[in-house]
Amino acid sequence: MIEVKNINKSFDGKQILYDISAQFLGGNVNQIIGQSGSGKTVLMKSIIGLFKAESGEVLYDGRNLQEMTEKEIKILRREVGMLFQGSALFDSLTVLGNVMYPLEMFSSMTRIEMEKRAKFCLERVNLIDEKHHLFPGEISGGMQKRVAIARAIALNPKYLFCDEPNSGLDPVTSLVIDKLISDITKEYGITTIVNTHDMNSIMETGDHIILIKSGRKAWEGSKNDIFEEGNQDLEDFVFASDLFKSIRKKKTENNNQ
Amino acid sequence: MKRLFEDIGRYCQLMMRVFSRTDNRRMLWRQVPSEMVKLGTDSILLIAIISIFMGVIMTMQVILNTENPLLPRYTTGLMLRDTYLLEFSSTIMCLLLAGKVGSNIASEIGSMRVSEQIDAMEIMGVNSANYLIFPKIMGLVLFMPILVTLCVALGLIGGVGVAAFTDMITMDDFVYGLQYAFIPFYFTYSVIKSIVFGFIISSVSAFYGYYAYGGALAVGRASTNAVVKSSIIMLLMDIVLTDLMLT
Ligand SMILES: Nc1ncnc2c1ncn2[C@@H]1O[C@H](COP(=O)(O)OP(=O)(O)OP(=O)(O)O)[C@@H](O)[C@H]1O
Ligand SMILES: [Mg+2]
Numbered sequence: 001m002i003e004v005k006n007i008n009k010s011f012d013g014k015q016i017l018y019d020i021s022a023q024f025l026g027g028n029v030n031q032i033i034g035q036s037g038s039g040k041t042v043l044m045k046s047i048i049g050l051f052k053a054e055s056g057e058v059l060y061d062g063r064n065l066q067e068m069t070e071k072e073i074k075i076l077r078r079e080v081g082m083l084f085q086g087s088a089l090f091d092s093l094t095v096l097g098n099v100m101y102p103l104e105m106f107s108s109m110t111r112i113e114m115e116k117r118a119k120f121c122l123e124r125v126n127l128i129d130e131k132h133h134l135f136p137g138e139i140s141g142g143m144q145k146r147v148a149i150a151r152a153i154a155l156n157p158k159y160l161f162c163d164e165p166n167s168g169l170d171p172v173t174s175l176v177i178d179k180l181i182s183d184i185t186k187e188y189g190i191t192t193i194v195n196t197h198d199m200n201s202i203m204e205t206g207d208h209i210i211l212i213k214s215g216r217k218a219w220e221g222s223k224n225d226i227f228e229e230g231n232q233d234l235e236d237f238v239f240a241s242d243l244f245k246s247i248r249k250k251k252t253e254n255n256n257q
Numbered sequence: 258m259k260r261l262f263e264d265i266g267r268y269c270q271l272m273m274r275v276f277s278r279t280d281n282r283r284m285l286w287r288q289v290p291s292e293m294v295k296l297g298t299d300s301i302l303l304i305a306i307i308s309i310f311m312g313v314i315m316t317m318q319v320i321l322n323t324e325n326p327l328l329p330r331y332t333t334g335l336m337l338r339d340t341y342l343l344e345f346s347s348t349i350m351c352l353l354l355a356g357k358v359g360s361n362i363a364s365e366i367g368s369m370r371v372s373e374q375i376d377a378m379e380i381m382g383v384n385s386a387n388y389l390i391f392p393k394i395m396g397l398v399l400f401m402p403i404l405v406t407l408c409v410a411l412g413l414i415g416g417v418g419v420a421a422f423t424d425m426i427t428m429d430d431f432v433y434g435l436q437y438a439f440i441p442f443y444f445t446y447s448v449i450k451s452i453v454f455g456f457i458i459s460s461v462s463a464f465y466g467y468y469a470y471g472g473a474l475a476v477g478r479a480s481t482n483a484v485v486k487s488s489i490i491m492l493l494m495d496i497v498l499t500d501l502m503l504t
Contacts, residue, residue, distance in 0.1 A: 090369075102381045105382075
């Protein structure tokens with residue numbers, strides 16, 4: 001479980017996050033949703049510690065990130081996997097090399113064991129053998145995302161962070177990725193936090209959702225509550241598309257009957 | 258001015274991280290040979306061409322501009338040798354390298370920064386400054402003596418070429434000048450200077466790449482900064498080193 005308490009963050013005097021608190025449970029896909037520029041990435045990076053929040057606490061199963069020594073942070077990092085908005089694969093390494101990188105850096109496995117583990121992770125994300133020796137520039141965006149997931153789970157993380165796992169992907173691939181993240185989370189009991197503004201993935205996988213609006217937490221709930229609640233900010237976000245507007249219309253008509 | 262001190266502070270912090278905790282010694286040193294190739298051997302051709310041509314041209318210039326009966330004929334060889342040993346093989350060569358290698362380092366690390374690859378390393382718990390920058394510094398610094406030697410040798414060969422293929426100066430006069438009052442320490446001096454400069458080029462360029470923020474534009478800005486700033490710092494250091502070692 002990851003607990004966030006009263007996080008504030010600003011850049012050069014410009015405040016981006018205001019007093020955000022939330023709890024993210026293990027074995028759940030926790031989503032941070034909100035419009036582009038609302039501060040989702042900044043929040044996620046503050047939780048991980050890539051950005052230093054001015055005030056507030058982040059607790060990883062009770063361990064306070066702000067009070068950790070550099071050594072303790074290093075140990076924590078081994079338990080964290082992250083999928084970046086742009087995949088962030090290492091250009092100079094092959095697909096297999098990318099997945100093996102954290103193993104080579106930190107595990108005491110032999111080369112053969114590492115390769116086995118990396119291939120297992122790649123299989124887990126449905127990437128076939130013949131792609132393993134290509135470089136990131138030679139595979140499609142969706143494949144890059146899958147390699148990035150494989151790399152993130154290589155060291156069996158307890159906490160998985162995904163920044164917009166399905167931005168720039170077609171709806172089908174997008175679903176595959178969502179399902180993958182959800183399956184892995186359930187299978188290994190990982191505490192997963194996903195940034196997204198994709199309504200499909202919110203409705204598919206959002207076990208627990210918080211909505212961020214201009215740096216403030218505007219709503220919290222689960223995918224089942226989304227259409228029930230009367231929160232204005234939530235409705236502004238959810239019903240931005242005509243499709244969902246018509247769903248809401250139907251719903252209110254049904255209720256009135 | 259405040260900006261300058263901030264940058265110096267951040268640079269020192271970064272260098273402390275570069276030379277502190279190593280996560281995996283084997284993985285770190287494994288990169289050094291390939292950095293040597295990328296930064297060192299790939300620069301040999303550029304350095305070779307410029308050294309040899311400047312050797313030829315400087316020899317000719319010295320001959321043409323010292324047609325004075327009071328100056329002994331061997332002055333030409335002497336001047337060529339000392340110019341190459343004292344300044345050309347270190348300062349001028351490193352200014353050239355700053356343009357080639359510096360921009361290469363800054364844009365490589367900068368693009369890793371903007372595409373979040375550095376963040377990805379940090380998340381894994383890797384000391385990215387150490388992993389990315391240390392091998393580049395080592396690769397360039399260790400290769401520097403080779404480049405200096407090559408540069409001096411080719412420059413002098415250029416001069417010998419002038420003596421051999423033109424009748425501007427006789428070979429005897431030229432070679433006598435090359436050997437006249439030779440101070441071996443000058444070579445050591447040049448190697449030391451070039452090692453310092455190699456460190457400046459690689460670390461300053463890495464600094465600008467490492468702290469790039471933004472998109473592709475930021476990478477371009479970082480590599481321009483890398484070339485300009487490392488050249489200026491090198492020239493300042495040149496004064497300091499000359500003062501320290503030769504006076
Ligand atoms: N390193 C930084 N320095 C200064 N400002 C930043 C930095 N990173 C982000 N910001 C600012 O923080 C705000 C929120 O950005 P953020 O990347 O968190 O948005 P987001 O919700 O992730 O959007 P998207 O859905 O487009 O990814 C933006 O106004 C951005 O300009
Ligand atoms: Mg984002």
